[in-house]
Amino acid sequence: MADSLDMPVILGAGPVGRSVAAALIARGIRPRVVTRSGTTIDGTQACRADVADPEATRAALDGATVVFQCAQPPYHRWSKEFPSIQGSVVRACEASGALLVAIENLYGYGPVSVPMTEDCAMKPTTRKGVVRAAMWAELLDAHQSGRIRATAVRASDFFGAGVRDSAYGERFFGPLLAGGKAQVLGSPQARHAITYVPDLAEAAVRVAEDPAAWGRAWHAPTAPGITQLAIVEAAARAAGVSPNFVAVKPWQLRLVGTFDRGARETVEMLYEFDHDFLVDSSAFETHFGQSPTPLDRALAETVAAYRQTQP
Known part of the structure; x- marks a missing residue:
């Protein structure tokens, strides 16, 4: 066992935090999970x-050897709250000496016409992308200046057990499994890479185990992008239902956004779904020998998890 995993702390108990906990428990490790409500897992x-x-935060991270930062504020409060949350976590890690593994997304790159690699320049065009890029710059500076040891694992849109708010969450799987139409943002013909949450969690733990992997960002193992229509068809096969879907138009999302703050914040991210949004995770796969779960299997496991929670 790597020394960094002697006392792991997970911030947040959403689907990513829970999956990181599962990856640690599978290794015989009992992590501390920090939430505002004291969630029990x-x-x-x-x-x-x-x-x-x-x-x-400093008290909660006392004795920690590694911190998996899986917590985030509500989507509509990113700009106001996310940087200060990271600052609080960085200072606590500085005090405890813990490694910080930040779970990130791909917003900081902005629109990219080729498969994204970790070497892509940060050129965000959205408010949330600007926040992400700035937070990574600050985290990298904290590592390079010797204040803390840090790394980041980035993922595309999540799917998997417990994922509700993602574009491939409740609005996608819920209607489809009920015999209705999955909601798809943007163009059904646009290729989109999606990341299976257990793959992201395993990647985060493997990065924590390997000091040679610290001080940079990694793309979690992510299956090659296929069209959103093909994702619907694959999910429908896994569920044994017809591949029905409805493409949500920008004006519809803006209309819903007048009373749904989450939908309102999604509008600026539509570039991810109007055009191909592809991820190259070969650097991670080569270094760690971890490939993404085959998409058909990951979708079947996701469908099974959704059905377990249905009445």
């Missing part, structure tokens, strides 16, 4: 703290 130690509060 079997096989973990629950800790109640608000990571936006620097003193509370």
Whole structure:
């Protein structure tokens, strides 16, 4: 076992935090999970703290050897709250000496016409992309200056057990499994890479185990992008239903956004779905020998998880 995993702390108990916990538990490790509500997860130690509060965060991270930062504010409060949350976590890691593994997305790159690699320049064109790029720059500076040890694992749109708010979450799988129409943003013909949450979690733990992997960002293993229509068809096969879908138009999303803040914040990210949005995770796959779960299997497991939660 790597020394960094002697006392792991996970911030957040959403689908990513829970998947990281599962990856650690599978290794015989009992992580501490920090949430504002003190969420209890079997096989973990629950800790109640608000990571936006620097003193509370410092206390929650006491004794930590690695911190998996899976927490984030509500989508519509990113610009206002996310940077200060990261600042609070960085200062706590500085005090404890813990490695910080940040779970990130691809917003910071902005629109890219080729498969994204970790070497792509940060050229965000959206508010949330600007936040992501700035947070990574600050995290990298903290590492390079010797304040902390840090790394990041980036993923495309999530799917998997417990994923609800993603473009491939409740609005996609819920209607499809009920015999209705999956909601698809943008063009059904646009290719889109999606990341299976267990693959992301395993990647985060493997990065934490390998000191040679710190000080840079990695793309989590992600299956080659296929058209959104092909994703619908594959998910429908896994569910044994017809591949029905409805393409949500920008004006419809803006209309819903007048009373749904999450939908309103999604509008600026539509470039990801109007054109091909592809990810190159070969650097990680080569270094760690971890390939993405085959898409058909990942979708079948996701469908099974959704059905377990249905009445």
